Amino acid sequence: RMIETRLLIHREEGWAALTYLWNDAQTEAVLHRIGEAVPLTLVRENGTKEPFNYIVPNVTQCSACHATNVATRVIQPIGPKARLMNHDFTFAGKSENQLTRLVDMGYLKGLPAQKELPLQVSWVDTTASVDARARAYLDVNCGHCHTPQGPAGTSGLYLDASATQPKPTGVCKLPVAAGAGTGNLLYDIVPGKADKSIIPYRMHSINAAEMMPEIGRSTRDDEGIALIRFWIDAMEGSCQ
Structure with missing residues (x-):
């Protein structure tokens, strides 16, 4: 079941964070700025069931994590870091370093030599x-x-x-x-x-x-x- 889709969109004035909430029919997601609490049941690996409220954030809450500099409060992506992406993944049946793959696709330029890349x-x-x-x-x-x-x-x-x-x-x-x-x-x-x-x-x-x-x-x-x-x-x- 799809619950929400979050987007970070880069505009001329900077990054914008938007959240879209999916309908019960799973046919459409609509921009939802005010947040939502969706009751769900978590099924643990051992089979136990745990009811909880899935919290869809409102637009102002996105900055709590994505504004990593408290002085500027500028929103930015927090996931793409070289040390986290410097791993092999399977692309179209072929295992390849994710950073190298981005270079081959034209999305990344100036990549240092493999031995110079940070790794976590x-x-x-x-x-x-x-x-x-x-x-x-x-x-x-x-x-x-x-x-x-x-x-x-x-x-x-x-x-x-x-x-x-x-x-x-x-x-x-x-x-x-x-x-x-x-x-x-x-x-x-x-x-x-x-x-x-x-x-x-x-x-x-x-x-x-x-x-x-x-x-x-x-x-x-x-x-x-x-x-x-x-x-x-x-x-x-x-x-x-």
């Missing part, structure tokens, strides 16, 4: 280290806000791929303005103790005042939560 592992790639997978998950799902220039820049918690030092990435870091989102926990990440860490707590919550991301979900990503908890539990050290 997929968080579901079990051949990669747990640290690399967890950082990739946080980068994709949280990093566009949690950067020094992003909407969550004042939090001091940076989860994009460029963040490297322990404190900015949350290890033994006190929250700045999480409010109820802390769950009465002290640190974003406590090495070896996922149960004492704020990040997995907020990932698990579906309470609007606590959950992260703040918009864009109304269910839990059990697999992602399990990865982040495993990553934290495997860390060495303490916050004393």
Whole structure:
């Protein structure tokens, strides 16, 4: 069942975000600026059924993620990054690097040599280290806000791929303005103790005042939560 189609359209004045809501007959999608809550049932891999409201964003909510620079508030795409696209995919039965494919199609110019291209592992790639997978998950799902220039820049918690030092990435870091989102926990990440860490707590919550991301979900990503908890539990050290 198709629920919505979101478009980012580049116009002379910049990017515009538009959401189209599909009708029950699945024959037409109409521009829908005010948002919508669509009742659905999520069927988990184990067969359990979970009712939830699928939230279609209104036009102003799109900037919450797509305005990655809080100073300019300019909307832009957040998905196409070289480090994420530098992987082989199957095109018309042929496996080919996605960036190379875009060059061949005439959509991309000036691509550096393959060895110079950045590469980020997929968080579901079990051949990669747990640290690399967890950082990739946080980068994709949280990093566009949690950067020094992003909407969550004042939090001091940076989860994009460029963040490297322990404190900015949350290890033994006190929250700045999480409010109820802390769950009465002290640190974003406590090495070896996922149960004492704020990040997995907020990932698990579906309470609007606590959950992260703040918009864009109304269910839990059990697999992602399990990865982040495993990553934290495997860390060495303490916050004393």
